[in-house]
Amino acid sequence: MSRILSLVTLIVFFGILNLPFSENVDRNNFKTCEQSAFCRRQRKYKPEVSPYEVDLNSMITVQVGHTQFVLLNTHKSHVKFRLDVYTLEHNSLRVKINEVNPIRKRYEVEHSLVTEPKLVNVNLTRLDENLIEGTFGKSAKFILNAKPFRLDLFTNGIFVMSMNSKNMFNFEHYRTKPGTNEGTDNEENEEGMWEETFKSHKDPKPYGPSSIGVDINFLNFENVYGIPEHADAFSLRSTHDTDPYRLFNVDVFEYDIQNPMALYGSVPYMLAHNEHATVGFFWLNAAEGWIDVNNDKLTVQGFFSTVANFFSTKPGVDKNEVPEVTTHWMFESGIFDGFFFMGPTPRDIFKQYTSITGSVPLPPLWSIAYHQCRWNYNDEDDVRSVLNGFEKYFIPLDVIWLDIEHTNGKRYLTWDTGKFPNPEKMQDDVAHYGRKMVTISDPHIKKDDGYHVYAVAKSKGYFVKTKEGADYEGSCWPGASMWLDYFNPDVFKWYSELYSLTNYKGSTKNLFIWNDMNEPSVFNGPEITFPKDIVHHGGWEDRDVHNLYGMLQHMSTFQGLYNRSNGHIRPFVLTRSFFAGSQRTAAVWTGDNKAEWSYLKIATPMLLSLSVTGFGFIGADVGGFFSNPDAKLLVRWYQTAAYQPFYREHAHIDTARREPWLFGNENTRLIRKAIEQRYQYLPYWYTLFYRQEKQGIPPMLPLWANFPKDKKTFKIEDSFMVGNGLLIYPITDADINQVAVYFPGENTIWYDVRTYIKFEGATTSLVPVDMQSIPVYQLGGVIIPQRFRRRRASMLAIHDPITLVVALDRNREARGELYLDDGHTYDYRQKRQLIYRRFTFRNNVLYSKTLDSTSKFETDAWIERIIILGYPKNPTKITINSGDKQAVPLHRYHDESQTLTIRRPGPSVASDWTLTIA
Template sequence: MGRHLSTFLLLFLFTNSVFSWKKDEFRNCNQTPFCKRARSRKPGSCSLIAYDVSISDGDLVAKLIAKQSSEDISEGQTRPTKPLVLTISAYQDGVMRMKIDEDQSLSPRKKRFEVPDVIEPGFLNKKLWLQRLKEDKSENGPMFVVYLSEGYEAVVRHDPFEVFVREGGENGKKVLSLNSNGLFDFEQLREKEEGEDWHENFRSHTDKRPYGSQSISFDVSFYDADFVYGIPEHATSLALNPTRGPGVEFSEPYRLFNLDVFEYVHDSPFGLYGSIPFMISHGKSRGSSGFFWLNAAEMQIDVLGTGWNDENSSVLMLPSDQKRVDTLWMSEAGVVDAFFFVGPGPKDVVRQYTSVTGAPAMPQLFATAYHQCRWNYRDEEDVFNVDAKFDEHDIPYDVLWLDIEHTDGKKYFTWDRMLFPNPEEMQKKLAGKGRRMVTIVDPHIKRDDSYYIHKEASEKGYYVRDSTGKDFDGWCWPGSSSYLDMLNPEIRSWWAEKFSYENYVGSTPSLYIWNDMNEPSVFNGPEVTMPRDALHYGDVEHRDLHNAYGYYFHMATANGLVKRGDGKDRPFVLSRAFFPGSQRHGAIWTGDNTADWDQLRVSVPMLLTLGLTGISFSGADVGGFFGNPDTELLVRWYQLGAYYPFFRAHAHHDTKRREPWLFGERNTEIIKESIRVRYMLLPYYYTLFREANASGIPVIRPLWMEFPTDEKTFSNDEAFMVGNSILVQGIFTERAKHVDVYLPGDQLWYDMKTGTAYKGGVTHKLEALEESIPSFQRAGTIIPRKDRSRRSSTQMENDPYTLVIALNSSKAAEGELYIDDGKSFEFQQGAYIHRRFTFSNGKLTSTNIASATAAPHKFASHCTIERIIVVGLSPDPKTALVEPGNHKADVERGPLLLRGGPGPSSVLTIRKPNVNIADDWTIAIL
């Protein structure tokens, strides 16, 4: 303890202000000059026109210049701005890319930063070469039109400048537009004039700003939209509330600036740990569209409420019969590199967005199960005691986590050998039960000359530099620390090598990684992060790439685990900071939440928003990181968290221990059942993760993604869909006696615990049961399960399956099952099984739906189906005939769906049909 005392005292001085939310520690819009300037602009203030419009190299290219700077300017007039270059490109599947930058031929002071390594390389091969430019007339002058994709056109208006996508034809309705309200502004780089002060100050920090103001702002409109969603990360409702306009209660924009915020508050537009500048709209009449701005600088976004600009309505260039949602996007730096997604369905937009930024990585199977974490499990004895208690109470888990205290003096890739003298043996003991470990590795490197990572990084010049060119020195958990410059591919490659078994002494193949504090967190920095004038690879300022720093760190760590296994095994890396493309590298969690009911509730819209923006593998700390949840809250959190895509319990070191068996026998049983429900559903979840990996469609979904015309779902963020088959309703109030559950659609829903049928399109007032939260299977679906209780997912590998069939009004249903080896990349070479189950006319059929390139001989499963549960079949059949083989299976009534009580008479079970999960077969109910 003594050797850490002085460091602790210094850290306390720097970090006391960040251990809880303090609003004045962080900037608001009025304290952020670029935001304040952009918000002060009036509609119609943009003077740019588009001219010299042509097709070049398959793109539409134009110059943007102020009206008074066009070719016919009067002699003696000066040009108030240099021309900007506009480029529009079309891509397959309804994606339009628009870039606006300074004209490099006019030699600006520097090349503005464009974010590398985010766009999926394969996307660029999907470019459609524009062939023909046509000109339409309008009241405001010419419009230049190009074919975008089937049924859609891209249009550039000459005066005033506007870009929009419309449905095909001169009278086609608009889908998305930029600068329809005339708010576009682009601050160009220029020479400093005498007497100008380019410094900006916040509290005790000064930002030198060597290039002056270089901000960009513009309005984006979404047509025929009822709501807009997206732009995580904020602890707010799923449908984004207006931030400006009549009756708006708060006036701060949604901020995108990665920050280490302790005990963040709910219902706030304040930015948190990650930033994804992607927004998706949805409305009943048309469906969905999306807009993405690839920019890693600080961003602020206003959602403009109805009537926000009534006094300026004359400047609008909109047909009066087309409703819209207007938004204002503001960034400190960078370029305009924006993508328009035409939809029209919500799943189409998500597919289009992930075609640009990449589909989510396919996780290992163990990672989709339950994780147990705490800051910190003290030593090896503590680890083994916790592990043994899970077995004693017959509670499954797959991963035990170690926080920063496991290291030697908070130096990553090391072990405190007093507390963890035999890390390899410890990991192997857990691995013997099919369990893994995760250790934390953060981006701050302790400045200690005896620490080999620091010594090597310092000698090689691998650290981010301060504005004077010296290694940046900031404070984090180890005290004086420097931060690796992950923008540099060479440094990312060097970092990846540190995860080899030779370099990370004490690691084994069952050890995986957690990246925390990678916003980056700097305790003595402005807003608890790195100064904006710090310098990266290529003399890029930190202001340009701040929001992507954690993304590059996550990427390098994931690549390290792939290299460690010679490219054979999929990595598992959890990251707190994120950016577009993070889904390609691993899981995300919502950071330092608090043990209260509001935080439980807000976890649902936060995770749904992440899913909409590509990040399917996400979760919130079950129980809340800060504070001590009462027993009821903890139980309710486990019941909800069992349905999160990433299911982990975690707690701060100042909280009381809260392992599942510490709250009395009754509550231990309820928590155990919640965890077991997740294990039963692992085959279904794994199938959904494969769907996300193939298409980008998230594992958990807003109700409106599955029911896009049901207006009652558009602002519902207390319930969610797991895939297309399961609806989950959380319970978010203490001592609740009843819970209202809206079940969308016109089909039936079946209670997953009892099989009781409920009508869709109705809000049901249900009893709030102590032992579970409401969950329902949608009629017309089939869910695969594994019902045998084991210690871990690994030990379930050869267990038989159960199929749960929920029949619709036509007495039909369908579902899928995806299986691979659960760990390697061989599925990419076709080593997997993919089956579709269809029930129709009293017959269940299993068919192969693997792609034509699949090679199922590379992966085989000998698992069988031990039970088939059919819900909603009213006749009383006597037997079931299995083909091939022409043998009969027993049929009986009445088992429950999930553990807990007798099922209704409409629940039928076929026992031991003895068919292989990988084969073609049919089972006819007679």
């Protein structure tokens, strides 16, 4: 009955509102650039010479690292702007441009930065009457050209980025509508400047146009990445013949692929990489944005001699032209607040961006294991039946999820007591097996005076407002709905308190949260979201802050879970909508994908785009949310997602059930094997997540992040790496028996993790494939910790022994790390209860040394096995020394694969020890 009612509800909503409930997105529900007035204006803005000029005589030093200028629009001499240049630590530059005396304050993004960036000293030199040079940091330099305004940036003496070198900077100042207090001109009357219409929705703009456009260009680069979220290529495609890439958080059902249209989240951050440098540009702006990307050639004649000389010394490079990626960024409102990250290495760029917006904190161990979800598990008996299935078929599981049907009529933070009469006991039963539960909590609040959340919020004035000051009402899953205004600090705090055990009746400390539909999705709104003239706390229109809304919801949710345990237990929150900084408080998934091979294929570039822009805890719904995967597709999806950071199976309410044991014994075995591989590598994953918190390096990486000088990796998006040790090649086509795998890196060795067969780096090999697994390779020179003992859940293995797989490089050396703690509390921060060790193999000796001498963690875990790949011969003797103890462990040598297995060497993972091979 619930399935039938849900389907009827969907048909009513989608039929009446003309929303896309079909196989393809109805793009008529979403704007094109031509239909977005500011995008249309900015895209056609191409003056021969920029009218913007810097008054160098206005320069003042505000403080160390902060220099200020006046910027003029010579075509509108009465409009003045303030240009602030900040030199930051970690080889980064911040540039802010705002109106000096706007008739209305312009919005500057809050909540996104983890802290105000630290300033460093800059050495300024006046090169001539038109140029100022600034040097700072280890290798960074900028040159400010005054007439016309232009900014050029250098790292290690290399010209890497420019701003306004194509004269596209265009800052639309607030103004009074013609016919009131000012005169008018032709520009003031252009369509869409004071009001525009999309379908039946009118968008009035009482302060006129407010958009900003600028060109940011990457010199000697051919590939740029980032600006998620789009179901498109990892190396961004040219938009010469398409719409620009759009950043505007919207709810898109069954999104199209290979398409620059907007999706659920927005990160206005782009990276460029070549064999010499990795750089990035981040525009801190939460309004709707569009970004054009084009690959061009730049004529270098007439440039600074240092630039021309650099390019002319490169073999095979035309001395007159170099490649350039030109990008045109256009945002509807706000200010220009741009961060330029000058690398020069991938590791540097990860650190530079996450030092600004924050890194992903170490999640609980169980959250990086396997999750089972669908819309919806029907009742408590259904939940028990699913859990019993995992027990019966010996399949590991850590989390079971409940979607919207578990609530009392889509009233979030409630339970349908007919289906879930004993939610606390249900959660306790789940916890008995070492598992957790997640429930959904969407931002739309059912309009019902009998619903306590609605009643309190209404009485306190906590909902977002129309421009007339009334509570905004729209439609979503419950029908008539309201939306909380998280921009109000009182609302933010109040909402977080709803997650306490006292307020969220039926919840336990074993329950965690999923925030969905938080773009927000408004079924009868323009583009299925808020009207832009909705007013948030502080008087800000949604036009100014739209892309922040979902982030504020999940930040408040995270705070509520944090407070629930008095800051002791690490929260877990999953969000669909996100913005820069969301990574600090939520994991992200790629939304409503589909059970087709093409969606399995696009998952890798989508996740890589997120990963390089600060989002390391990411995944795509296994099997596809919509439609029904056949057994082969489902198996391949499980095998691929086992090596992606967030691992969850999820399906639409009208799909067939697809628990792992429903596709026949052989496919059950294959799925179980894929999930078991995830659990086998959990010690490695957990170590990578800890490194991410400390260094900003995401666990899932493009090949070029580990092999930055290998040009063949720059466009690769059909394979990826987990950390610096595993190369993953997903199988994303139905009927193939071999694939061409590129092994990156000169003079590297790669080992098949299943057969231990070796492959040479910087080569492409045809590799046979079967249904047993996907191709996975360990890099020679890397040591990877694993656990081989089978457990039903990850937290039950917290003290299990560790196996070290030591893959030797050409010098017969290898290094690796292992991080352990209790898996779920903040004791690793607050009490230094952790183990962090480095393993080094060289000169036939394997060393274990601590990387944190101040730490301590009691554990029974010990080294159960050491497997050394690429060892040239059977040794005569092996000894291990730990403290004052010496042992001679057993070993076995396999000649054909050159594999040495040392059994039960015995030392604790917490101790220093050495293993010597004679």
